[in-house]
Amino acid sequence: MRIHVYAALKQHFEPEFELKEPVHNTDELKACLQEKNAEAAELLNSCRFAVEEGFIDNAFKLKDNDTVIIIPPSSGG
């Protein structure tokens, strides 16, 4: 699974990376990343998730070939 992170999350992860661990939904993805990097745990709890088609929630079934976009709290404007 390909992961893209933005803004403050880039302080904790590469902007793009491959996740080898099998994760099936956003809760599992979040837990996996929190285990990899405990310092990002709080920020990950406040993030939204998306695939290219749009935002997703935990009901969305992630597949190994998905690209997941992890979106920290917005700070535009």
Added chain:
Amino acid sequence: MIRSSSYRPAAEDNFPSVSAAALDIADLLKEAHHPGAGAVVLFSGEVRDNNRGREVAWLEYEAHAPLASKTIAAILKAATEKWQLKIAIARHRTGKVAVGETAVVVITASAHRSEAYAANRYIIDRIKHEAPIWKCEYFTDGAHEWGNNCHCQTVTGDPAKHIYEV
């Protein structure tokens, strides 16, 4: 230029709603006149030279442009339906934006001013909370820091649920 469309979906726009191009608010305003609109409101969000007591040198905006454009288009559509807007335009800069420059513009045109004001506030509030756009503040002391404007999750418990002032 007079536009007869009830709103301008970003996806159908020649100019993407999120781009690194400088924003010319006078040019955008020229596109916001409509024979059915007696009120046009323009909001320009501009880079301030200070934040929380620190001197700001410039801002750098990052965005997931496709998702941000899609989000902004949905917000414009919702506002247009809610207030029967004649025109709704929103643009957001990415990249480096200097102090005094425009980072975001929202223009609303409606029959009467109350709708144009209310819709404009609604659009900018939702863009700030929902569009995947982030500012990094660069300070004159050499430090830089990612902005963290939307704290709604700490209250709602859900990063996708927001609290709006209007």
